[in-house]
Structures are given as C-alpha cells and as structure tokens.
Amino acid sequence: MYVYDQYDQHIIEDRVRQFRDQTRRYLAGELSDSEFLPLRLQNGLYIQRYAPMLRIAVPYGLMSSTQVRKLAEITRKYDKGYAHISTRTNVQLNWPELEDVPDILAELATVQMHAIQTSGNCIRNTTTDQFAGVARDELIDPRPWCEIIRQWSTFHPEFAFLPRKFKIAVNGAVNDRAAIEVHDIGLEAVKNAAGELGFRVSVGGGLGRTPIVGSFINEFLPWRHLLTYLDAILRVYNRYGRRDNKFKARIKILVKALTPEVFAERVNAEWTHLKDGPGTLTEAEVERVSKFFVEPAYKALEDQDEPLARLDAEHPGFARWRQRNVMAHKKPGYCAVTLSLKPTGTAPGDISDKQLDALADLADRYSFGEVRNSHEQNIILADVEQSRLFELWSELREQGFATPNIGLLTDIVCCPGGDYCSLANAKSIPIAEAIQRRFDDLDYLFDVGELDLNISGCMNACGHHHIGHIGILGVDKKGAEFYQVSLGGDSHRGASLGQILGPSFAQEEMADVIEKIIKVYVENRNEDERFIDTFRRIGIDSFKERVYAANH
Template structure:
C-alpha cells in the first residue's frame, strides 16, 4: 500500500495544526458558524442529528493493521466504542465531540490517515474493487491509478470549491465491482489494436435526487493523458455546472442538459490546452506509484481444492461460508475472504472497537497485515492461504464475522438513516434488521441466490437504493415515516436504475412487502435464475399485483 514520504507527512501534520487553530477560533467566537462550516467540512466533520460525525478517508478501501488498531483506539477514546464502514469505503465515527476532533486528526496523522476531502464540494475518496490486485479476472491493478488520481486531486486548488461533491471510481477487472457507471467519472482499462493501455472514460453518473447512469465519452484515452483529460472534465464542470441550485449542481445534470456528445466536445476543446502539459504522466511516475503496490511475499503453494472439499464435507457451516464469503485469488493456494458486517441484530457496516482490534490481529496472522473495506460495507482479508481457511472460519465465528450471507438478501447496504443523520426522512437500520429477521433461514437464502437489497433514509441515496435489485427509500408523508420500494436496479456492468413499485408503505409492513416480492420471484424464476434476471424478463406487473392485492 502507499506509504507517505516526509512531504506527505508534513502536509498532513500542518493541516491538523491549521484545523486545530480554526476550531479554537470557532469555539472562542472568533469564527461564525457560517465561516466555520466549510472549514470543518474540508476536514470531514459533519453535524448530524445528535452529534458531529467524522468521516475518515480510506483511499481505495485499503488499510494496514496498524491503521485498524488506531481506528479501534479512536472508537474507544473519542466515540461510543464502534465505527461504521461507509459505502465509499471510508470509516465514520458518529459521536466525536467537536472540540476533540483536532486530537483525533492528530492521532490519524500518526498512522498516515486523515479526513481531508471526505466531505464538501470537492473530489471525494477515489474508490475501486475491493479485490483489486488479487482478483483472477483482473486486467490491471487499479490501485496505482487510484493513488495517482488521489495525489492529483488532493488539495488541487482549482477544484476545492466545485458546484457539488464529485466522485471517481476506477475498475480494473472484467467484472465491474466498482460501480463505475453511477459515478461522476468512471474509468476502466482498455487496450488499443497495438496492445497499448488506455482507459474508457465515463461521465455523468450518479444517484441521489436525480439518479442517472453515466455515458462513456471516450472509448480510448492513452494512460499518459489520464490526468490532463480529468482536468479538462473538471474544468468544464467547474465552468458550466450550476451553482444556483444545489439539487441541480451535480455534473450528471450538466451532462444530461448538454447531451454527452456536446459535453465531450467541450471537454476536448478544453483538453487541447492541457494535453502534453505538466500533468502528462510518465513511465517513471507510474512506476514510482506502482512500486508501492507490489505483491506481498506469497509462497509457492499448490491449490488445495481436495483438502477444502474434505473439510467442507465434514463441516457444513464451513461449506456455506466457503460458498458465499470466500473468493478466488490470482495466486494458487490463496483466497480472498469477506468478513460479513451484516449479522442480524447489528446495524449494517458497524464494527466495535474490540472487533477492530481483532480484525487487525487476524490481518497480521492471515493476510500480510492488510485489510480492505468494500462499498457493500464489509471487510476483506485478501491474501489468506487456503490451508488456513478452516482455522480462520472458526475464529471469525467467535467474533461474529462468519455470517455466510455475502451477496444474499440479508447482506444489506444501509445508510445510518434517521437514527443519526439530520437529512434523513426515515430510519434505515430498524427496517434492515426487520428484513434480516424475516429471512433468517440460511437454506432459503442460499436457494434465493444473489439479491442486492439497498436502503436509503432519504433522496441523497447514501444507501444506493437506486441500484439495488430491491431498493428501499425512506420518505416523509405528513410527518410520518414511510418507505418507497423500487425493483430492477443494478450497479454492475450495464448498470440500471430501479423502477418504483408504487405507493409507499409503513415501516411495520416492510417485511411482508419484501416477502411478497420474494414469493413472486420464487414462483416465476427459471432454474437458478437471479432475481435481477427474473425481474428483467417478467417486468414489474406481477410484483405490483401481488404486493398491492391485499391492500385494496
């Protein structure tokens, strides 16, 4: 993973000192709330419903065990003993005291972490595939490119006050596990006829109040010009993006208004002034960054399929976990393991200080001291020897991380909702728990197969409900909390936005509503067809008829 040099470290430490003085002046009454607000947002601090919330940046979802232990310490010392994994692969603390945030930032700096640009109208954390660098279907390792973009975007003076927040995702594999089509900018590798590396460039995707699947405006951008082309996109957005209405300020609105073709023309016109300029990438620069992402000290191992088959036959629970929580690896004899943060009875994505310490210990023993976070709000040990999987599973069971539900209906993506967020129209966490309790039969869940269920407490869509196979949105109806359901969304390749099922439902009705939807799927599916495929084949009508039949 990327390691700070002395200049990186000095910049972060100076930023902490700067923010400490800004906080002091605010508490002393020398800065007004209006003056302090952009300063705290630039350092990742929101004011939520009951307390501030600090969002810590986890570049492309990669953390060391040392950093994880620091998260555990901060949760104990400054919060209520837990942290939350966000859909942007970051870590959030929901209860820090405003006056103690400079101390938290100082502690983060000790382990090369910060909260810069995790909020505000700037370029946010660059995200990617949680299996980057180990996925068998990988074309290139996207992490060096994420780091190149991160270094370019951090503190970029021209893009510190964009019309709205800005999100970039980079995919490096044949499958799209980075959801690039619903980002402001999405990038994926391609090769030209000569076999030279370039990127397909997508713009104008996003969720929120106006969900849009983005459009590819460049089918082959030579890698040398990545930053200059991104700069051209940002300049066009900065110049033409709306600032009079925050609900229409995202780049997706501009791209739709201009059309992707016209937007691309404007980008190319701007790029003409930037191409081959100082930001042009060189082989030496790419190698400088890529050298931080070399393979760990893998052993020359043999595939252990026979041993694993014996162990699974002996331990049915282990077999279930292997089927859902263990992924293939580019190196023989290794596997990538997802730790489920979706056990019933716990808020999706939450993890306690003791669990954080335990995961750090597991990372040191089983996975070269590194941990990944995913936009599905789980954690990953990416480099586990196959011979160690059974031992790891036994330890994960004790810690509460072995729920074999990755990709299943109860692996719910869920924002904090009205329990914490001042923007939310409704609670999210109780709905997630009620659905998890309704579908607590693992055999049934396995029979249902892959189903993405996403919950957002408001139209800001932090729970990505628009791209859930089943999406749930909290809405306000005359001061009461209700829930709107959508079907057919997908964040994978050829992404799609969910269609609204119909009128919203009361919170207590939600488990029954989801049950009726699932029953239609079970009745209508072909063989082992996935939910999303069944929906695309039969359409909305059968689901609508079943769900609303008893209500009339």
C-alpha cells in the same frame, strides 16, 4: 500500500494544527457557525442529528493493521466504541465531541490517516474493486491508478470549490465491482488492438435526487493522458456547472442538459490546451507509484480443492461460509475472504472497537497485515492461504465476522438513516433488521440466491437504493415515516436504475412487502436464474400485483 513521504506527513500535521486553532476560535465564540462551516467540512466534520460525525479517509478502501488498531483506540477513547464503514469505503465516527476532533485528527496523522476531502464540494475518495490486485478476472491492478488520481486531486487548487461534490471510480477487471457507471467519472481499463493500455471514460453518472447512469464519452484514452483529460472534464464542469441550485449542481445534470455528445466536444476543446502538457503521465511516474503496490511475499502453494471439499462435507457451516464469503485468488493456494459486517441485530457496516482490534490481529496473521473496506460495507482479507481457511473461519465465528451472507438478501447496504442523520426522512437500520430477521433461515436464504438490497433514509441515496435489485427509500408522509420500494436496479456492467413499484409502505409492512416480492421471484424464476434476471424477463407488473393485492 502507499506510504507517506516527509512532505505528505508535514502537510497533514500542518492541517491538524490549523484545524485545532480554528476549533478553539469557534468554541471561544470568535468564529460564527457560518464561518466555521467550510473549515469543518474541509476536515470531514458534519453536524448530525445528535452529535458531530467525523468521516475518515480510507483511499480506495485500503488499510494497514497499524491503522486499524489506531481506529480501535480512537473509537474507544473518543466515541462510543464502534465505527461505521461507508459506501465510499471510508470510516465514520458518529459520536465524537467537537472539542476532541483535533486530537482525533492528530492521532490519525501518526498512522498516515486524515479526513481531508471526505466532505465539501471537492473530489472525494477515489474507489475501486475490493479485490484489486488479487482478482482472477483482472486486466490491470487499478490501485496505482487510484493513487495517481488521489495525489493529483488532493489539494488541487482549481478543484477545491466545485459546484458540487465529485466522485471517481476505477475498474481494472472484466467484471465491474466498482460501480463505475453511477459515478461522476468512471474509468474502465481497456487495451486496444495493439495491446496498449488505456481507459474507457464514463461521465455524468450518479444517484441522489436525480439518478442517472453515466455516458461513455471516450472509448480509449491512452494512459499517458489520464490526468490531463480528467483536468479537462473538471474544468468544463467548473465553468458550466450550476452554482445557483445545489439540487442541479452535480455534473450529471450538466451532461444531461448539454447532451453527452456536446459535453464531450467541450471536454475535447479544453483538452487541446492540456494534452501533452506538464500533466502528461510518464512511465517513470507510473512505476514510482506502482512500487507501493507490489505483490506480497506469496508462498509457492497448490490449490487445496480436495482437503477443502473434505472439510465442507464434515462441517456444513464452513461449506456455506466458503461458498458465499470466499473468492478465488489469482495465486494458487490463496483466496480472498470477505468478513461480513451484516449479522442480524447489528447496523449494517458497523464494527466495534474490539472487532477492530481483532481484525488487525487477523490481518497480521492471515493476510500480510492489510485489510480492505468494500462499498458494500464489508471487510476483506485479500491474501489468505487456503490451507488456513478452516482455522480462520473458526476465529471469525468468535468475532462475529462469519455470517455466510455475502451477496445474499441479508447483506444489506444501508445508510445510518434517521437514527443519526439530520437529513434523513426515515430510519434505515430498523428496516434492515426487520428484513434480516424475517429471512433468518439460511437454507431459504441460499435458495433465494444472489440479491442486492439497498436502503436509503432520504433522496441523497447514501444507501444507493437506486441500484439495488430491491431498493428501499425512506420518505416523509405528512410527518410519518414511510418507505418507497423500487425493483431492477443494478450497479454492475450495463448498470440500471430501479423502477418504483408503487405507493409507499408503513414501517411495519416492510418485511411482509419484501417477502411477497421474493415469493414472486421464486415462483417465476428459471433454473439458476438470479433475481435481477427474472425481474428483467417478467417485468414489474407481476410483483406489483402481488404486493398490492391485499391492499385493495
């Protein structure tokens, strides 16, 4: 993973000193709320319903065991003993005291972490596939390209005050596990007929109040021109994006208003001033960054199919876990393991200080001291020897990481909702727990199969409800909390937005509603057909009739 040089470290430490003085002045009454607002946002600090929330940057979801241990220490010392993994693979603290935040940032700086550009109208954390570098379907490792984008975008003076926040995702594999089509910019690695590397560029995707699937405006951008082309896109957005209405300020609104074709023309016109200029990437620069992402010291191993099959037969629980939580690796004898942060009774994405300490130890012993956060709010050990899987599974069970539900109905993506967020219209976490408790039969859960269920507490869509196969949105109905259901969303290749099922439901109805939806799917599916495929085949009306039948 990327390691700071002396300049990186100096910049981060300077920022901590600046914010310490800014916080002191605010607490002393020398800065007003409005004056302090941009200063705290520049350091990832929000004011939530009951306490500040600090969002810590985790570039493309990658952390070392040393960083994980520091997070455990910080959550114990400055918070309530847990942290939260966000859908941008960052880490959030929900209960820090304002006066402690400079100390937290100072401690983070000792392990090359910070909270810069995790909030505000700037380029946020660039995300990618949680299996980057180890997936068998990978064309290129996207992590060096994410790091190149991170270095280009961090403290970029021209893009520090955009019309609105800006998110970029990079996919380097055949399967899109980075949801690039619902980002402001999505980059997909491709090769042309000559075998040369380039990027297919999508612009104008996003969720929130106005969900839109992005449009591909460049089918092959040679890799050398990546940064100059990104510069051109951001310049067009900075020039023409709305600043008079924050609900219409995202680039997706601009692309839709201009049309993707006209937007592409303006980007190309701007690019003529930048192409082949100083921002053009060189092989030397790409090689410099790529050296931080070399393969670890893999052993020469063979796949352990037969021994693992015997263990499966002897231990059905292990077999279930291996089926859902273990992914094939590009290296023989290795696999990638997803640690579920979705056991019933725990807020999805939450991890305790003790679990963080245990995770750091597990990473050191099983996965070269490295962990990844996923945008599904889980944790990945990417380089586990197959021969040690049973040993690892036993330890994960003790730590609460072994729930065999990855990709299933109870692997719910969920924002903190009204329990924490001052913007939320409704609570999210109790809905997630009610659904998890209703579907606590593992045999039935496995029979239902692959299904994405996403919950957001408001239209800001931090839970990405628009792209869940089943999406749930909290709405305010005359001061009461209700929930709107959508079906048919998908974040993968050929992304789609969910269709609203109909009128919203009260909180106590939600588990029943989801059960009815699942029953329609089970009754109508073809053999081995996923929920999303059945929905696309039969349409929304069959679900609507069943769900609302008892209400008439």
